[in-house]
Each structure stands twice: as C-alpha cells, then as structure tokens.
Amino acid sequence: MRILLLAQFYPPTIGGEERHVRNLALALAQRGHRVSVATLLHGDAPPVEMDQGVRVHRMRGTMQRVSALFTEQDRQYAPPFPDPELLLALRQIILTERPDIIHAHNWIVHSMTPLKTWSKAKLVITLHDYGLACVQQRLTYRQELCTGPGVAKCVRCAAISYGAAKGVPSLVTNWVGGKLENRTTDMFLAVSQAVADGTQLAQRRVPYRVVPNFIPDAIADECRADHPLLARLPQGEFILFVGDVRRDKGVGVLLEAYAGMRTQVPLVVIGNVRNDMELTIPPHVLLFPGWPHAAVLGAWSRCTLAIAPSIWHDPCPTVAMEAMAVGRPVIASRIGGLRDIVNDGETGLLVPPGDVEALRTAMQTLLDDPERRERMGVLGRQHVVNFQASTVVARIEQVYQEVLAQ
Numbered sequence: 394m395r396i397l398l399l400a401q402f403y404p405p406t407i408g409g410e411e412r413h414v415r416n417l418a419l420a421l422a423q424r425g426h427r428v429s430v431a432t433l434l435h436g437d438a439p440p441v442e443m444d445q446g447v448r449v450h451r452m453r454g455t456m457q458r459v460s461a462l463f464t465e466q467d468r469q470y471a472p473p474f475p476d477p478e479l480l481l482a483l484r485q486i487i488l489t490e491r492p493d494i495i496h497a498h499n500w501i502v503h504s505m506t507p508l509k510t511w512s513k514a515k516l517v518i519t520l521h522d523y524g525l526a527c528v529q530q531r532l533t534y535r536q537e538l539c540t541g542p543g544v545a546k547c548v549r550c551a552a553i554s555y556g557a558a559k560g561v562p563s564l565v566t567n568w569v570g571g572k573l574e575n576r577t578t579d580m581f582l583a584v585s586q587a588v589a590d591g592t593q594l595a596q597r598r599v600p601y602r603v604v605p606n607f608i609p610d611a612i613a614d615e616c617r618a619d620h621p622l623l624a625r626l627p628q629g630e631f632i633l634f635v636g637d638v639r640r641d642k643g644v645g646v647l648l649e650a651y652a653g654m655r656t657q658v659p660l661v662v663i664g665n666v667r668n669d670m671e672l673t674i675p676p677h678v679l680l681f682p683g684w685p686h687a688a689v690l691g692a693w694s695r696c697t698l699a700i701a702p703s704i705w706h707d708p709c710p711t712v713a714m715e716a717m718a719v720g721r722p723v724i725a726s727r728i729g730g731l732r733d734i735v736n737d738g739e740t741g742l743l744v745p746p747g748d749v750e751a752l753r754t755a756m757q758t759l760l761d762d763p764e765r766r767e768r769m770g771v772l773g774r775q776h777v778v779n780f781q782a783s784t785v786v787a788r789i790e791q792v793y794q795e796v797l798a799q
Contacts, residue, residue: 394426397492399501401471403432403449409711410521413606414498420786422446429490431483452482471501474566479504487512494793499524503570509577515796519582522708525592528567529554532591532706575599579796584709585730591706602792606709607785608718616694616719622684623691631659633696635689635712639667643702650753651675656760663689694719698759701725704746717777720770724755740773
C-alpha cells in the first residue's frame with residue numbers, strides 16, 4: 394500500500410503530534426507499506442530526506458512567507474484555508490508518490506481537499522484537536538471551557554486568537570473548509586471520544602472511528618534507560634507532572650493542591666513555562682524546563698505517582714500512557730481524552746477538573762497506600778497494551794483497507 398501522511402510538523406520539530414506522525418510513518422514502513430510524508434519546511438531542514446525508509450518532503454507555504462498570523466513560539470502552522478504554494482507542492486508530491494491513501498493530520502488538509510478528486514486517493518483525517526468545529530481548536534472561550542458555539546461568541550474568540558483584522562476571515566474559511574472536509578473525507582479518526590463529541594462527528598453524519606494516539610511497544614525499556622539529567626531527580630519517592638506549565642494543563646490547581654498537603658514527598662514538574670500564568674512555587678517543588686523526551690521517559694520509571702490535572706478537554710495526552718507503561722498509577726482530571734485512558738479506581742483515579750481539594754485528597758490517598766498503588770500499576774501495564782503501536786497501527790491499517798474497499 395502506498396501511503397502519504399500530511400502533517401504540519403515533523404522531526405526535528407518535536408512535540409506530541411509530530412512524534413505521533415513519525416512513529417506512525419515508521420511503523421507503517423516496517424509493516425511493508427511504501428510511506429512518505431509531506432510537511433512544512435522549518436529552519437534549515439532539507440527539502441527532501443529519507444528517515445528510516447520514509448521519504449519526507451518539506452514544503453514552504455505562502456502564509457509562511459508573508460504573515461506571522463499562524464505562528465506560535467517559532468512554530469508556523471498551516472492556515473485554515475488552501476495555501477497556494479502548499480497546494481501546488483502537494484500536487485507535485487502526489488504525482489511523485491501516487492498514494493493509495495492520503496492520511497492528513499489537522500489544518501494542512503485544507504491545502505489537500507481541492508486535490509482530493511484529482512488525486513484518486515482515499516482521504517483519511519486524524520483529528521488531534523477540535524479544529525474541525527472550532528477555529529481556536531481548543532473549545533475554550535476566554536480561558537474557560539466553551540459552553541457552545543454562537544456567531545457573536547465565535548467572532549470574538551477568533552479575534553482574540555488571531556487579531557481583529559484576521560479573526561473573522563479565519564473563522565469563515567475554517568467553517569467553509571470543514572464543510573469541504575465533510576464531503577471529501579473517506580474516514581475521520583478522532584483520537585478520543587471527547588474529540589468525536591466536540592467536533593460533532595455523529596451529527597455531521599460522516600464516517601468516523603475513535604482511534605487513540607499510541608506509544609511504542611518497547612517504551613518500558615526506553616524508560617529504564619539512563620540519562621544524565623535524571624541525577625537531578627529526588628532519590629526517594631516523588632510525584633511527577635509532565636507537560637507545558639500553563640493554566641489549562643491544571644498546573645495552578647496542582648500547585649495549590651500540593652501546597653496544602655501534609656506530605657514531604659517532593660513534586661517534580663517537567664515542562665516549559667508558558668506566559669499565561671504566574672507561578673507561585675511551594676516548598677519541595679522542583680521545576681525542570683526543557684528536558685528531552687528520553688529524560689522524561691526515565692523520570693516516569695522513577696516516580697511514585699503521575700499527575701495529569703488538565704482543566705480543558707485535553708484530546709489524548711500520551712503522558713498518561715507513558716506512566717502506565719512503567720506501572721505508575723495516574724491521577725487525572727475527568728475530562729477530555731483522559732477519561733478514555735485512565736480507568737477510575739483501577740489504573741488510577743479521576744477527579745473533577747479544577748477541584749483542588751479532590752486532587753489533594755487523591756494524591757494523599759495513594760501516597761498513603763503503597764499496596765493500592767502497586768495493584769493499579771499492574772493493571773495499568775495490562776491496560777496500556779490497548780494504546781501500544783502494535784494494537785493501534787493495526788487498527789489504522791484496517792481503516793485503510795476498509796476505505797479502499799468502498
């Protein structure tokens with residue numbers, strides 16, 4: 394099978410989505426498919442290169458050249474409408490690769506949908522966020538959970554996100570693009586039930602499946618590997634949070650909950666501090682920004698508890714999967730994709746998002762009960778098989794075969 398993956402980012406740009414796309418590309422290639430990737434050109438990366446049998450094409454779009462509208466922290470995103478240069482570049486890549494399946498990830502698909510009929514390939518789209526229904530992509534409004542769409546509200550939200558002059562055009566083009574995706578996509582893959590619900594796939598009457606992100610089968614071995622940064626971790630028990638240090642990840646809630654605990658077990662926070670919150674660091678909290686993923690994996694194997702206290706509809710955070718892969722119980726918010734990953738009372742505990750007292754009680758409860766932590770860890774290692782590459786990639790292959798047979 395000839396498969397072309399479309400993604401805004403690809404390594405050496407590193408993050409959750411690009412790590413997922415690369416892992417998927419390599420896994421498909423290892424399973425005998427001819428795999429290529431089309432992605433945005435960033436920095437001095439080569440326009441074309443081979444990555445362990447995967448041909449990577451990098452494209453520069455018009456919006457990258459003329460506007461910083463879709464740029465955040467030096468990451469230039471694809472726009473929510475067809476980009477002229479991306480469209481032409483994708484046409485040439487399709488002529489070169491002649492894919493049977495085009496598997497797109499997020500807004501870069503807008504530069505693909507006008508070519509769908511001409512390409513004669515089947516189109517599969519993985520929804521990693523809520524961009525199909527929300528131009529801001531997060532289903533939040535003024536830093537709170539959005540209660541539902543409305544014309545005036547969406548216009549204000551788009552203006553806040555992209556500026557007054559560009560917010561409305563972005564909102565309209567994303568809405569039009571979503572309509573086009575509804576007609577041209579052969580299968581949507583939502584990374585969690587929360588994403589399927591938030592993008593209203595059932596109401597759109599489009600074909601879809603819920604297929605989560607995944608972690609490598611051998612990730613437990615990677616977690617046991619040594620890394621120089623691990624010497625900075627506490628020698629005994631500690632609680633671990635991994636992720637961007639920002640408001641919607643629930644870091645403020647976590648710090649407030651921890652400050653009121655009677656434990657002396659340290660809290661380790663690994664992640665880059667964003668500018669949407671002011672931090673008040675309680676005693677016994679260690680903040681480590683900028684750690685590479687290899688060091689993060691090593692930290693999971695040494696921690697006592699994993700915490701994922703998001704207060705937004707986090708689509709499918711793989712940090713919870715990584716923690717369970719090494720037998721660590723996860724305390725998470727009952728929101729977004731975390732509900733699909735953590736089985737409450739079995740592999741961890743789910744608490745109401747933003748509830749400081751509930752989070753504090755859950756952490757203290759598990760710290761005081763090592764036998765329960767051990768049981769949860771065993772069940773977590775068993776449950777995480779559902780989120781490993783061998784399981785999830787096989788499900789994605791089945792989707793490819795299904796749409797080709799239609």
